[in-house]
Amino acid sequence: xxxxxxxFLILLSLCLCLAGCRQRDxxxxxxxxxxxxxxxxxxxxxxxxxxxxxxxxDSLVFDEAAHTLRLRYDSMxxxxxxIEIAIAEAGFDANEIKALKKEGK
Numbered sequence: 001x002x003x004x005x006x007x008f009l010i011l012l013s014l015c016l017c018l019a020g021c022r023q024r025d026x027x028x029x030x031x032x033x034x035x036x037x038x039x040x041x042x043x044x045x046x047x048x049x050x051x052x053x054x055x056x057x058d059s060l061v062f063d064e065a066a067h068t069l070r071l072r073y074d075s076m077x078x079x080x081x082x083i084e085i086a087i088a089e090a091g092f093d094a095n096e097i098k099a100l101k102k103e104g105k
Contacts, residue, residue, distance in 0.1 A: 023076070024074050024076060025076050026056070026072055026074050027072065027074075027075050028059075028071070029070070029083070030068050031068060031070075031071070031083065031084060031094050031095055032068055032093070032094070033067055033068065033087060033092050033094055034067045034093055035091075035092040035099060036069070036092055037064070041092065044090050044091070044092075045060075045062075045069065045087055045090055045092065047090070048087055048089060048090035049083065049086055049087070052078050052083065053077045054073050054074040054075070054076070054077025054078035055071060055072075055078060056071065056073060059071050059072040069087075071083070084096075085097060088100050
């Protein structure tokens with residue numbers, strides 16, 4: 001009986017430890033986006049980021065004067081490079097990543 005209780009306690013402790021391992025790692029980043037100059041452009045960037053899990057969508061702040069976008073994201077769900085690539089795929093330079101040309105642009 002004592003062995004069974006000890007086994008159960010060890011198993012319970014292990015489960016509790018593993019449950020605590022997965023945490024959020026919210027970070028902030030700034031992306032230089034020189035080609036974004038209108039509300040239509042900002043909407044295109046928002047749309048490109050919408051499918052990415054981990055981006056805090058209500059944190060997007062566009063600075064027109066500095067040509068930047070500041071945002072928060074959970075690095076456990078999405079990498080900063082994925083964010084830059086999504087913006088580049090929308091047709092805009094994002095930091096060091098050049099815009100990927102879309103048909104008609």
